[in-house]
Amino acid sequence: MHVVVDASLLASTLLDAHGSIGHAYRSRLSGLVGDDLAYVLRTLTQLEVLAALKRQLRNAQDLDRTDITAEFCEQVVREMAGWPFRRIELTQPMTVRIWELRHNMSPYDAMYVAATEQLHSDLAGQVVLATADGRLARTPGLSIPIELFEPPS
Secondary structure, X not given: OEEEEOHHHHHHHHHOOOOHHXXXXXXXXXXXXXXXXXXXXXXXXXXXXXXXXXXXXHHXXXXXXXXXXXXXXXXXXXXXXXXXXXXXXXXXXXXXXXXXXXXXXXXXXXXXXXXXXHHHHHOOOOEEEEEOOHHHHOOOOOOOOEEEOOOOO
16 A cells, blocks of 8 residues: 655654654554655645754644654654655645635645545555544545544544
């Protein structure tokens, strides 16, 4: 199964790199992808992950937490270059579809939906959107399969 991975899933996995969430998400994603490919959207996915890292670092500093440090975030940023994902470009047809979805979701979420729809068409339905965003997963009326990753209990 080909998988489009959104930034919520990547950020959750990276921020808990050695914890139960990171381990569970990596394991489940590996099982879902198998021998096929996982996709991320070039540039925008990385920018979203950087924004999540910055937000988590600021929150950790405000709460005097020591599990998320500037050094940890810098390491994650350096490791992003080696992610084993095929990167896809945002196309004009995807941009039109993102605009059509504006009433139900943010442009960022719509970007992943539009990319998944495009790949779903190109790959005869053998693609799923993987996300840790429950709100995105519960959006009514989507025509693509969505795999929701939730923290282990």
